[in-house]
Amino acid sequence: MNARFSGPLWQAKSLSGRIFASVLAFVLAVLVAVTVVLTALFYLTYANDMEADLLDDTRELALALEAQPTPEDGIALLDDQVGGDFRCTLIDPQGEVLYDTDADEAAMENHADRPEVAEARADGEALSIRYSDTLRTDTVYAAVSLSDGAVVRLSESRSSLMAFLGNMIGPAAIIVLVAGVLVFALSRLLTRRIMKPIDALDFSRPLENEIYAEMDPLLFRIDEQQRLLKQQNVELAQAESMRRDFSSNVSHEMKTPLQVISGYAELMKNDMVDPADRRKFAGLIYEEAQAMRSLINDVLALSRLDETSLTEADSKPVDVGAQARRVLTRLESFAADQGVKMRVSGGPAFVMGNETMVEEMLYNLMENGIRYNHPGGEVSMAISVEAAGAGSAAGESVVVRVSDTGPGIPEEYREKIFERFFRVDKSRSKETGGTGLGLAIVKHTVLYHHGTIEVESEVGKGTTFIVRLAAVKPE
Numbered sequence: 001m002n003a004r005f006s007g008p009l010w011q012a013k014s015l016s017g018r019i020f021a022s023v024l025a026f027v028l029a030v031l032v033a034v035t036v037v038l039t040a041l042f043y044l045t046y047a048n049d050m051e052a053d054l055l056d057d058t059r060e061l062a063l064a065l066e067a068q069p070t071p072e073d074g075i076a077l078l079d080d081q082v083g084g085d086f087r088c089t090l091i092d093p094q095g096e097v098l099y100d101t102d103a104d105e106a107a108m109e110n111h112a113d114r115p116e117v118a119e120a121r122a123d124g125e126a127l128s129i130r131y132s133d134t135l136r137t138d139t140v141y142a143a144v145s146l147s148d149g150a151v152v153r154l155s156e157s158r159s160s161l162m163a164f165l166g167n168m169i170g171p172a173a174i175i176v177l178v179a180g181v182l183v184f185a186l187s188r189l190l191t192r193r194i195m196k197p198i199d200a201l202d203f204s205r206p207l208e209n210e211i212y213a214e215m216d217p218l219l220f221r222i223d224e225q226q227r228l229l230k231q232q233n234v235e236l237a238q239a240e241s242m243r244r245d246f247s248s249n250v251s252h253e254m255k256t257p258l259q260v261i262s263g264y265a266e267l268m269k270n271d272m273v274d275p276a277d278r279r280k281f282a283g284l285i286y287e288e289a290q291a292m293r294s295l296i297n298d299v300l301a302l303s304r305l306d307e308t309s310l311t312e313a314d315s316k317p318v319d320v321g322a323q324a325r326r327v328l329t330r331l332e333s334f335a336a337d338q339g340v341k342m343r344v345s346g347g348p349a350f351v352m353g354n355e356t357m358v359e360e361m362l363y364n365l366m367e368n369g370i371r372y373n374h375p376g377g378e379v380s381m382a383i384s385v386e387a388a389g390a391g392s393a394a395g396e397s398v399v400v401r402v403s404d405t406g407p408g409i410p411e412e413y414r415e416k417i418f419e420r421f422f423r424v425d426k427s428r429s430k431e432t433g434g435t436g437l438g439l440a441i442v443k444h445t446v447l448y449h450h451g452t453i454e455v456e457s458e459v460g461k462g463t464t465f466i467v468r469l470a471a472v473k474p475e
Contacts, residue, residue, distance in 0.1 A: 019194055023187040031179050035172050036165075043164045050158060055127055055142040058154045061088070062144040065152055075099050086154050091117055093149030116143040120151050131160060257288035317350045317474050320398050321383050323359045327366050328381075334367070339375030342366065346383030349398040351469040353449045361445040362400070364438040365465055369404035377405040385471050396471040401464055408459040417455070418443040442467075 064081070068074040075090070078099055082088040090099040095112025097105045111117050119126030120143035128141040138160050143153040159167065197211050206219040206226070264281045267273050273281055324344045335342050351358065362381070369379035382401045409417060418439050442465075446453045449469050457463040 020187055020191040023190060024184060027183045027187060028176075028180055031176060031183065035176060039165060039168050039172065040161065043161055047158065050156070051127055051129075051140055051142070054140055054154055054156055055125065057086070058142040058144045058152065059125070061154065062146060062152050065090075066147060071098070082154075085156055087156070089153045089155070091151045091153065098150070114141075114143075114153075116141040116153060117151050119143070120145045120153075121149070137163065257292045260288045261285050261292075315352055315354065317472055318353050318355045318358045319474070320349045320351060320358060320362070320400060320469075321346055322348070323355070324362050324381050324383055324400075326359060327362045330363065331366055331370060335370050335379070338370050338373065339377075340370045340373045341378045342370070343378065343380040344383070345380070348474070349383050349385050350472050350474045351398050351449065352472045353469070357445050357448065361442050361467070362402075364442050365400075365402040365467075368438050368442075369402055369406065369463075373404050373406040379404045397468045398471045400467040400469075402467075403462060403464040405462045408461055409455065409457040409463050410459055411457075414455045414457060418453075 061078075061081070064077060065074045068077055075098065078088055078090065078101075082101055086101070088099070088101045089097060089111070091111045092098050095110040095117070097103075097108040097111055099105060100108060114128075116126040116128035119128070125144045126142075128143075130139050130141070131137075137157050139155055139157050141153055141155045143151050145151050197209075198215070201209050201211065201219075203222060206222045209215075209219060211219070264273075264285050268278065268281060321344075324346075328342055328344050331342065366379055366381060373379065380401075380403050382403075384399050384401075385396050386399050388395050388397050443453060446467055446469070451467060451469040453468075454466040455463065456466065
């Protein structure tokens with residue numbers, strides 16, 4: 001037997017087993033109920049026909065008695081015509097029994113109070129049924145009144161409904177058993193036909209299956225989950241690829257300053273450097289060490305952004321204007337060395353976020369504008385609070401615009417500049433000491449605070465970075 005049908009039907013756990021058990025139980029229950037109902041209807045029909053026939057026979061007998069000239073002739077007629085399964089009784093107007101086919105008339109009690117006798121005298125004819133607990137039978141009485149006040153009565157015994165049903169149990173059981181075997185086979189066949197398209201489901205292509213409409217929501221859900229899993233797998237593969245590229249790029253970026261430091265240090269160790277050049281070599285080692293330090297700091301900052309999330313403990317109202325002025329102070333020396341002017345404008349503007357991250361974001365934007373500029377150039381940071389744009393959630397945004405007078409960014413590079421270690425002009429970047437991670441940190445910080453960043457640039461005329469963060473009221 002197939003595994004899905006093994007074990008008691010009422011304990012079936014598979015869908016096919018439940019369908020099979022339900023169909024079989026339902027059909028058998030209907031079959032038993034129909035058998036009982038049909039048997040009861042047959043009995044009622046039989047009983048009604050019997051009562052009608054008995055009353056007709058009593059009417060005919062009454063007519064025959066009315067035609068006899070004397071009572072004696074009537075009794076002789078009864079002896080001659082009545083017999084078989086019928087019991088006949090003739091009762092005079094006072095209730096005394098004049099004739100009975102089954103008993104001694106002289107020993108019988110007065111029948112005036114019998115229901116059928118009293119009713120026949122009142123209405124002309126009557127029908128009465130009395131049940132015997134001992135014999136478990138019904139006795140049917142039909143009585144008709146004669147013109148002289150006498151009453152003729154016929155009676156006949158029949159099985160009660162319960163006895164009739166009891167007698168039918170044997171044949172009905174055989175019928176139910178035979179029908180049950182047929183139903184068992186048919187329900188099993190039906191279950192297999194129902195389960196066939198379900199067993200043939202191809203879950204690798206759920207929406208291409210031809211199946212019952214009731215299964216559509218499940219198949220749509222499976223397809224949605226599969227597409228989501230595929231997307232997640234692609235994202236995981238991309239993240240893994242980015243991790244490998246990032247590790248490779250970090251190693252590559254650290255290789256050059258390490259070689260420089262190692263080379264100059266070895267020369268100085270072996271006393272192969274002219275005393276007049278020692279200060280110069282020491283300065284070169286210091287610069288390369290600072291470059292490595294900046295690279296390591298930026299790598300650690302990106303790692304924190306990748307691995308952590310903003311919590312309520314880290315989040316508080318941050319005045320972007322105040323942070324911008326702190327950045328201005330930190331970058332004064334660097335801007336003076338590069339011959340670039342700086343300017344910050346705008347009043348207090350608060351966002352909900354991490355104060356250190358917001359400051360580093362502004363620092364990297366300003367430093368980028370200074371580093372990729374020209375002597376005599378300018379970097380400006382304008383801070384304002386503006387209404388949220390169309391399609392945005394209701395409220396206001398803090399908008400930070402950082403503009404420089406540098407060489408600008410070609411259009412094809414405006415999205416790539418936020419990638420880690422991407423440089424528009426690699427030789428220029430090496431000269432200025434950039435790590436290639438500043439704008440990546442900016443982009444991650446903006447996303448970290450659920451904001452947006454845009455780039456507007458024209459080659460030869462400079463670049464503007466526009467950051468939008470949700471504004472909050474100061475505490």
